[in-house]
Amino acid sequence: MKIGLIGCGNMANSIVYSITKNQKYQIFCYDVDTLKAEKFKKLYGVAVLMSENEVVLSCDIIIIAVKPKDIFNVLSKIKNEVDDKIIVSIAAGISIDKMKDVIGNKKIVRVMPNINISVEEGILGMCFSESILDDEKEKIRELFESMGSVIVVDEKFMDAITALFGSxxxxxxxxxxxxxxxxxxxxxxxxxxxxxxxxxxxxxxxxxxxxxxxxxxxxxxxxxxxxxxxxxxxxxxxxxxxxxxxxxxxxxxxxxxxxx
CATH class of the missing domain: 1.10.3730.10 (ProC C-terminal domain-like)
Structure with a gap:
C-alpha cells in the first residue's frame, strides 16, 4: 500500500517513524519546505515528490499533516485528483463537512494524534466520513495502531479528544x-x-x-x-x-x- 504525506513537520515525523517499521507500506512525501522533505528522505528512505498533486496521484492513502490554517489551501490544490483516494487529516478543529465543502463528498478520515506516538504510546482519536467502507476503516486503523491506542468516536467527540489527549x-x-x-x-x-x-x-x-x-x-x-x-x-x-x-x-x- 502506498502512503503519502503532505507536510513534513514534527507530527508527520513521528507518524513516518512508526509507519516505516512496517515493510508493507511505500511512503511518499511532499513539503513546501524542500529541506524538510529531504531530511525525511535521509532519515526514513521515503520518496520525495514535487507537489501535493503528485502525492495524491501516487498514493492510496494521503495524510495531510499541515497546520489547520493551511489545510484548505492544500485541499483546494488536490481536489481534482482525489477521486476514490482516502484523505486523512490531522488538523485540529477542522470538521469533515468543512473539508467536504472544498473537495466534495470524498473519503475523509479525521485523526487526532498526540506527540506520544513518537514512542508508540500515543492516543489517537479517529472518525470517518460515511463514504468509507468497513474494510477501508480497518486498513486505516491498522496503519495507526502501530503508534498507540486508537479510539474510534463519533465526530462530535473529536474536539474533546483534541483537548484531553492532543493537548x-x-x-x-x-x-x-x-x-x-x-x-x-x-x-x-x-x-x-x-x-x-x-x-x-x-x-x-x-x-x-x-x-x-x-x-x-x-x-x-x-x-x-x-x-x-x-x-x-x-x-x-x-x-x-x-x-x-x-x-x-x-x-x-x-x-x-x-x-x-
Whole structure:
C-alpha cells in the first residue's frame, strides 16, 4: 500500500517513524519546505515528490499533516485528483463537512494524534466520513495502531479528544514541571528533581495499571489521619487545583470548536 504525506513537520515525523517499521507500506512525501522533505528522505528512505498533486496521484492513502490554517489551501490544490483516494487529516478543529465543502463528498478520515506516538504510546482519536467502507476503516486503523491506542468516536467527540489527549502531553508536562520546581525549592538539584519526579509519575501510573487501583484507592493508601498527605491535599482543594485543571481542559475544548 502506498502512503503519502503532505507536510513534513514534527507530527508527520513521528507518524513516518512508526509507519516505516512496517515493510508493507511505500511512503511518499511532499513539503513546501524542500529541506524538510529531504531530511525525511535521509532519515526514513521515503520518496520525495514535487507537489501535493503528485502525492495524491501516487498514493492510496494521503495524510495531510499541515497546520489547520493551511489545510484548505492544500485541499483546494488536490481536489481534482482525489477521486476514490482516502484523505486523512490531522488538523485540529477542522470538521469533515468543512473539508467536504472544498473537495466534495470524498473519503475523509479525521485523526487526532498526540506527540506520544513518537514512542508508540500515543492516543489517537479517529472518525470517518460515511463514504468509507468497513474494510477501508480497518486498513486505516491498522496503519495507526502501530503508534498507540486508537479510539474510534463519533465526530462530535473529536474536539474533546483534541483537548484531553492532543493537548494532554503539554498539560501533563506542566504538572510535572510544577512538581520538579517544588523539589528544587525543597533543596534537591534540578537534575535530581527531574529524575525523581519522572519516576514518581511513572511508578504511580504503573502501580495503578498493574494492580487495577483507582485514584481514590491510591490516595487512601497514602493518606493517614493528621499526616502530611492530607495536609497537602487540603491545600490543593483550598486552591481549587482540580477545578483549575478541569477548566483549563474545557478552555482547550472550546478553542478547538472555534478554530476557523
Amino acid at each position: 494532554g502531553p503539554a498539560f501533563v508536562a506542566h504538572f510535572i514541571e510544577s512538581y520538579i520546581d517544588a523539589a528544587v525549592k525543597l533543596g534537591f538539584s534540578k537534575q535530581e528533581s527531574y529524575e525523581l519526579v519522572l519516576k514518581l509519575f511513572y511508578g504511580t501510573v504503573v502501580n495503578m495499571k498493574n494492580n487495577m487501583l483507582t485514584t481514590h484507592q491510591i490516595k487512601d493508601m497514602v493518606t493517614s489521619p493528621g499526616g502530611t498527605t492530607i495536609e497537602g491535599l487540603v491545600e490543593f482543594e483550598r486552591r481549587a487545583l482540580k477545578g483549575a485543571i478541569i477548566d483549563g481542559i474545557v478552555k482547550a475544548y472550546e478553542r478547538s470548536k472555534s478554530i476557523l
